[in-house]
Amino acid sequence: MDKRLRLLFILFIIRLPTLVLGECACDEEDEDRDRDKALRYKIAAIASILVGGTIGVCIPIIGKKIPALQPEKNVFFVIKAFAAGVILATGFIHVLPDAFESLTSPCLSENPWANFPFTGFVAMLSAIGTLMVDSLSTSYYTRSHLKNSLPVLGDEEKVGEHEGQVYVHTHATHGHTSADEVGSDLIRHRVISQVLELGIVAHSVIIGISLGASESPQTIKPLVAALTFHQFFEGMGLGSCIVQAKFKSRAATIMGLFFSLTTPVGIGIGIGISQVYDENSSTALIIEGIFNAASAGILIYMALVDLLAADFMSPKMQTNEMLKVMANISLLLGAGCMSLIAKWA
Numbered sequence: 001m002d003k004r005l006r007l008l009f010i011l012f013i014i015r016l017p018t019l020v021l022g023e024c025a026c027d028e029e030d031e032d033r034d035r036d037k038a039l040r041y042k043i044a045a046i047a048s049i050l051v052g053g054t055i056g057v058c059i060p061i062i063g064k065k066i067p068a069l070q071p072e073k074n075v076f077f078v079i080k081a082f083a084a085g086v087i088l089a090t091g092f093i094h095v096l097p098d099a100f101e102s103l104t105s106p107c108l109s110e111n112p113w114a115n116f117p118f119t120g121f122v123a124m125l126s127a128i129g130t131l132m133v134d135s136l137s138t139s140y141y142t143r144s145h146l147k148n149s150l151p152v153l154g155d156e157e158k159v160g161e162h163e164g165q166v167y168v169h170t171h172a173t174h175g176h177t178s179a180d181e182v183g184s185d186l187i188r189h190r191v192i193s194q195v196l197e198l199g200i201v202a203h204s205v206i207i208g209i210s211l212g213a214s215e216s217p218q219t220i221k222p223l224v225a226a227l228t229f230h231q232f233f234e235g236m237g238l239g240s241c242i243v244q245a246k247f248k249s250r251a252a253t254i255m256g257l258f259f260s261l262t263t264p265v266g267i268g269i270g271i272g273i274s275q276v277y278d279e280n281s282s283t284a285l286i287i288e289g290i291f292n293a294a295s296a297g298i299l300i301y302m303a304l305v306d307l308l309a310a311d312f313m314s315p316k317m318q319t320n321e322m323l324k325v326m327a328n329i330s331l332l333l334g335a336g337c338m339s340l341i342a343k344w345a
Contacts, residue, residue, distance in 0.1 A: 033215045035274075041220040042212055042271055045227065046264045052228035053260040056235025060243045061252055071244050074323050077311060081327040083237030084307035085334025087196070090234060091299035093342045095203045095292050096123065102289030107280045119293045126297025130195060134306070137191045142184060186246060192306045193241035197255055199298030200234055201262045206288050206295075208266015213277040226344040231263060233338060241307075 060079070063069035069076055099119045108114070207227065214220055238259055242252050270277065278284060308331070311317060317324055 034217050035215050037217045038215045038220055039271070041217055041224060042267055045211060045220065045224045046267050048224055048228045049231050049267070050260060050264045053231035053235045053263065054256070056232035057239040057242075057256045057259055059236055060239035061256065064243050074320070074326075076240070076243075077317065077323060078326050078330045079236070080240045080307065080311060081330040082334035083233065083240050084303050084311075085331040085336075086233040086338045087200075087237045087299055087307065088303035089335040089338035089342075090200075090203075090230070091296045091303065093339045094230070095299065096296040098206075099123070099289045099292035099296060102285045102292065105280070105285050108282055108285055113286075119289065122290055122293035123297035123300070126294040127301040130199075130298050130301045131305075133195060134191060137195075138188055141187045141191065188306075189241065189245040190247070192302065193238065193245045193247075193255070195298065196241055196302045196306070197238055197259060199295050199302060200238060201259060202298070203292055203295035204231070204234075204259075204262040205266045206291055208263040208268075209270040209273075209277075210279065210288070212267035212270020212272075213274045213279060214270070215274060222344040226341050227263065229341055230338070231260075233334070235259060237307075 060069070064071070067073070069079070096119070099122070103113060103119045105113075112118075211220060211223055211227070235256075239256070242255055247255065279288075312324075312327065317327060
């Protein structure tokens with residue numbers, strides 16, 4: 001299922017540049033243009049954003065080899081809360097306002113764009129659609145998982161069955177754990193990581209194309225550092241979800257590369273179409289606005305429901321007051337840092 005979604009998304013990205021060329025419904029604003037200088041900044045942006053995104057997504061993945069940073073440790077909860085705050089602020093502070101700006105632009109015809117709040121409507125539908133995909137995907141993978149086999153739990157040994165549930169004896173805790181429950185949690189984390197990546201990648205493409213198509217050094221220069229930090233923090237959030245999903249090394253590497261390359265590839269596409277791309281054309285504004293609104297709905301839903309609510313309402317968090325305080329502080333710091341970046345991006 002995830003491979004088909006990625007294929008459709010890649011085909012849309014290939015088609016996207018042809019949809020935003022040449023149709024101008026509004027005069028361009030006067031601004032300083034220097035194509036050669038702008039190109040140098042774009043090349044620097046590709047390198048900087050690629051490195052920042054790669055480091056961000058790799059930190060949690062590499063960190064799982066460090067005992068203190070493993071998913072069951074308190075430190076991981078705190079880091080994940082910070083990353084969730086980053087993703088939440090990305091949806092509310094970065095992506096949603098851009099969608100409002102695009103879909104309420106004076107370059108668009110008053111009817112229907114000025115007569116209906118399309119940005120909020122698309123974001124709402126996107127959040128509802130994410131819920132449906134989340135639920136259906138989890139159900140599908142759960143049925144498939146239970147049909148094929150039970151999860152292998154290392155050196156744990158089965159000690160009994162009761163009412164259809166298989167229980168395992170854990171040597172470390174001398175307790176009983178439901179294998180079906182463990183498998184279900186793993187499936188949920190895998191669905192979450194894949195849906196979250198689609199949401200992040202969607203708006204990353206728009207950011208990349210917009211930056212790559214710009215010919216104003218004054219516009220591009222502050223974006224280089226801001227978007228580098230932006231990708232770094234988002235990468236940490238995605239990397240944390242990938243770690244909890246316990247993907248095999250190959251799958252984790254593919255997901256990390258897919259995230260890291262999206263914005264640089266978008267910038268490359270923008271550079272290629274910069275001579276004919278008109279960011280004020282009605283087609284460009286509508287596509288960017290709808291795409292950003294949909295991405296905002298996905299990111300806000302994922303941050304609140306699948307990341308924050310799941311962790312903050314868990315027994316581990318509810319029974320540990322110090323962890324609860326640290327996680328709340330970390331959440332506010334993550335949201336605050338990403339909100340601050342909006343001053344330049």
